[in-house]
Amino acid sequence: MTPYCKERPVLGHGNVDRIDIYREKAKRADDEFDEGPKSIYHAIAKFYERIFKDTNQQINVHRDFFQNLVDITFVNIIGHSMSELDLPYFQTVQLYSPEKTIWNTYYYDQDEQDSMKERLLSIGVMKEEIYMRDVKEFWD
Structure with missing residues (x-):
């Protein structure tokens, strides 16, 4: 293989x-x-x-990947906790993605919806670009 x-x-x-x-x-x-x-x-x-994984170092090592996100139209977040440690990665995706990129955020637990949305707002994703979806929609 x-x-x-x-x-x-x-x-x-x-x-x-x-x-x-x-x-x-x-x-x-x-x-x-x-x-x-x-x-x-x-x-x-x-x-x-x-x-230990240095988040900033990992972002810098993979900068080419992030810079190639300029033409994306949506981001799908599936099965992710979006913890504080992960926010720099999402923030870098947000930084390099074009305006009006749709952020489809799939949640397992309805109680997670608000906190996940707040985390996206905190990194600069616009409210109208965030779509919160039950993970069951993804699997249908």
């Missing part, structure tokens, strides 16, 4: 604050000569370092 992409995927974002927290805990344990917790905190910090 031939891979579609030669680059290895970068999974997850990680959290730089968690790395710092566990590095600090490991340092405190070391200062107190407490080897058990020190090695545990050190291992947790290393885990978070390995899964």
Whole structure:
């Protein structure tokens, strides 16, 4: 099977604050000569370092992709939580997409509708460009 992409995927974002927290805990344990917790905190910090993905770096690495969005007419968001960590990606899509791009946003839970819409508004998507749809519409 031939891979579609030669680059290895970068999974997850990680959290730089968690790395710092566990590095600090490991340092405190070391200062107190407490080897058990020190090695545990050190291992947790290393885990978070390995899964960390610098969002801005990823956007810059894939800038060509985003710059090629100038002719799109719609964006479909399906099965996505649209968390704070992901907003820079959506904001970059919004930045490079033309005015009047339709944002079809499919939600699983009706309670998510307002927060998803608010996140899109917060990155500059115009209210009239946002269409909130039940995910069942996508599968029909």
